[in-house]
Each structure stands twice: as structure tokens, then as C-alpha cells.
Amino acid sequence: MIPVVATARERKKAEGEEGPPPLLSGFVLEETEGSLDSLRCSHGILFVWIYATFGKKRTYRAVGEEECTCDCPKELRLEETTWARFKLHQKQKEHEAVYRRRKTTVEPVFGQIKSGMGFVHFFCRGLEKVQSEWNLVCGAFNLKKLMPGDSAS
Known part of the structure; x- marks a missing residue:
């Protein structure tokens, strides 16, 4: 026998976490060698993490000489909360089935x-x-x- 307990709150979404931040909606999180993290825009331009200012903002810069056809900036400055929301959203997309099973309050x-x-x-x-x-x-x-x-x- 496998103990299973389901509550009525099982399928509710967390309030305020409906998607990625608007600034990062066209980006995908990538983990590359030699870099802790990087972002790739919808047209394939890679943005690499350059530095962080005392835990407040993270700066990403486009790598390469290619010009992006979309309206992506050459440099992104993200607040830590925006970055955390984006990273959480990406992980939820990757592991949605696991989160769906574990998100009930026990x-x-x-x-x-x-x-x-x-x-x-x-x-x-x-x-x-x-x-x-x-x-x-x-x-x-x-x-x-x-x-x-x-x-x-």
C-alpha cells in the first residue's frame, strides 16, 4: 500500500508567479562551461554574466559581433529579485511534473x-x-x- 494524501489546494498556482518577468520573456537560461550562467535571446545571441554589484544587480553582455534583429539590448542589468523569478520560472518549466507532485502542503x-x-x-x-x-x-x-x-x- 502506498500512502497518498491529496488536498483541495493541489492544483492552485502560486499568486504572482504566472510567468517570467516581462524583460526576460524572450530569453532562455543556459549553463555553459566556464560561466556560472548565461542567457540566450530568441534569435540565438548569447548574453554572458559579467559582474554583480554587491548583490543588487547582475550585468549580462552580448557575446560576439552579430547584430540581433530583435530589440534586445547589448547589455542587460537585472535586479536580484528579477533574476530569482526568472531562474525559478525556468526550473519550473524543466521540472513541472516533479513540482506538480510535490507542491501540496502536507x-x-x-x-x-x-x-x-x-x-x-x-x-x-x-x-x-x-x-x-x-x-x-x-x-x-x-x-x-x-x-x-x-x-x-
């Missing part, structure tokens, strides 16, 4: 098991027996959630 479930069901410690010893006991507790919790008319939990 702390209330442990509280309900502990106080609502009275499970405060294991009665068996040994990893295998404890795992079996935990599976039974989670199974009982899931069955309790599935019971019709049980509005207490």
Missing part, C-alpha cells in the same frame, strides 16, 4: 493524524515494521477522508 495531514487520530508514536521496532505501521496509519487516514458525510476532517 503539514496539516500530519497534524490531523497526530491529534485527530491519536497517533503519537510507533508501537513496533525495526524499520520494516515501522514502515508497515505507517502504511496502515496512512491507509486509515485515506479511508477516513473517503468516508461520505464525515465533515470533521
Whole structure:
């Protein structure tokens, strides 16, 4: 038996995190050798991280002699919060399935098991027996959630 607990909040998006910052909407994050991070515009121009000013702003400069046909600047200055939002957005796109599975809040479930069901410690010893006991507790919790008319939990 695999313990599975789903809450009603499972499919909600985080407020204010609907996409990348408008300045970086045409860029893709790349990790290249010799550089901590770099950006590539939608036309293929590479922007390499040059320096940061005491944790406030990061500066990226276009590499190469090519002229970009879009309206990309030759140099980007990003605030740390903008950079963090962009990096988070890129990682979420790459690992969306993992985040979808992990983004539920599980702390209330442990509280309900502990106080609502009275499970405060294991009665068996040994990893295998404890795992079996935990599976039974989670199974009982899931069955309790599935019971019709049980509005207490």
C-alpha cells in the first residue's frame, strides 16, 4: 500500500508567479562551461554574466559581433529579485511534473493524524515494521477522508 494524501489546494498556482518577468520573456537560461550562467535571446545571441554589484544587480553582455534583429539590448542589468523569478520560472518549466507532485502542503495531514487520530508514536521496532505501521496509519487516514458525510476532517 502506498500512502497518498491529496488536498483541495493541489492544483492552485502560486499568486504572482504566472510567468517570467516581462524583460526576460524572450530569453532562455543556459549553463555553459566556464560561466556560472548565461542567457540566450530568441534569435540565438548569447548574453554572458559579467559582474554583480554587491548583490543588487547582475550585468549580462552580448557575446560576439552579430547584430540581433530583435530589440534586445547589448547589455542587460537585472535586479536580484528579477533574476530569482526568472531562474525559478525556468526550473519550473524543466521540472513541472516533479513540482506538480510535490507542491501540496502536507503539514496539516500530519497534524490531523497526530491529534485527530491519536497517533503519537510507533508501537513496533525495526524499520520494516515501522514502515508497515505507517502504511496502515496512512491507509486509515485515506479511508477516513473517503468516508461520505464525515465533515470533521
